Amino acid sequence: MTPRIGKGREAVKYLLMIYAADQTWAEADEATREQAYAAHEAFGRMLAERGAMIGGEELAPAASATTVRATPGGFVLTDGPYAETAEQLGGYYLVEAAGLDEALDYAKALPAHIVEVRPIAG
16 A cells, blocks of 8 residues: 655554453443444544555454463463453554554544554564
């Protein structure tokens, strides 16, 4: 994908990681889920209109994760996420932005309570 920022400046890629308690989503009623999906669709359209959307996905619940750890003797597989926390990574958007301030503006517009913004290295 060609960077969208012109005049000699390249866009920076940022990962917007959405964190929430899996239990909250699991206990949500159908109307709440439909409202959340509609809000994310609107957010995705806004990013696309600005030429900032690279991709994004909802993740399956953290309980479905398998963690792979390298050890001197091989690998250890553990059911569940790497970190045992109240909030788990539930989805992400990969965006292009002129800089951190624009990426933070996108994070603030995202229909989520906790968003970690991290630049892509390189």
